[in-house]
Amino acid sequence: MDSMEIMKPAVNETEVFWGEISPCEHLVQIYQDEGVFLDALEGFIAGGIQAGDGVVVIATPPHIASLNERLNARNIDVANAMKSDQYIALDADETLSKFMVMGWPDEDFFRALVSDILKRAKGENRRVRAFGEMVALLWARGNTGATVHLEHLWHRLCHEQSFSLFCAYPKIGFTRDVSASIQEICAAHSRVVPERH
Numbered sequence: 001m002d003s004m005e006i007m008k009p010a011v012n013e014t015e016v017f018w019g020e021i022s023p024c025e026h027l028v029q030i031y032q033d034e035g036v037f038l039d040a041l042e043g044f045i046a047g048g049i050q051a052g053d054g055v056v057v058i059a060t061p062p063h064i065a066s067l068n069e070r071l072n073a074r075n076i077d078v079a080n081a082m083k084s085d086q087y088i089a090l091d092a093d094e095t096l097s098k099f100m101v102m103g104w105p106d107e108d109f110f111r112a113l114v115s116d117i118l119k120r121a122k123g124e125n126r127r128v129r130a131f132g133e134m135v136a137l138l139w140a141r142g143n144t145g146a147t148v149h150l151e152h153l154w155h156r157l158c159h160e161q162s163f164s165l166f167c168a169y170p171k172i173g174f175t176r177d178v179s180a181s182i183q184e185i186c187a188a189h190s191r192v193v194p195e196r197h
Contacts, residue, residue: 026158029168037168038063041131042070044166048129049076049087054121056130057089063133064089085120092133103143105150111157118161128163136169 031037041057045067048055057064068089071078081087099109121128132154138147151167158165 025164026155027164027166029166030171031168032171034170037170038066038070041067041166041168042074044129044131045087046071046074046076049081052086052126054085054123054126054128055081055087056117056121056128057087058092058095059089059131059133060092060137064091085123086126088117088121090117092137096134096137100146104146105153107153110150110153114154114157115161118163128161129166130163131166131168133168135167139169 029037029040031040041059041063045055045057049071057067059067068078078087082089095113098113099106101109118128118130121130135147135150135154138144138150154165154167
């Protein structure tokens, strides 16, 4: 974890915090509190839409529903953003099934699928930020090798196509040697987003 920078956002400065991320950032949050995670996700996605970025959310349906409620509460026109592909929301389980082969992420299928999604989000010339929860689903199923492999596939694509990527894992999913498992996941990212209460 030596090469990783721990980010410490100031209280009530979520937008400033997300505004400081650069293209090619690969961030992770390990969270205990669902509300804290949703606050971070809302800041990341709302900040992107408001900055004119294309945003991609690959998450569970309940998390997408909660995020959309929060975006609407901020007076962000979710329907219009979706119509123009500035905001693309996809079911994590369904998306995962499109590139998994015998319990392992197929790199060619993954690259083709995600590159197409990113192209839509970029539109004419938008920067892109993406949130992915597929890794958390794999991890929760005990498929740790596939999780780490998928993180590396994302990381490589992130640098090749210059987009910011945010991942999040519920801490409850770390059941074996917790500190070693968390360190393994954090090592696959460029920054760790601390859980704020």
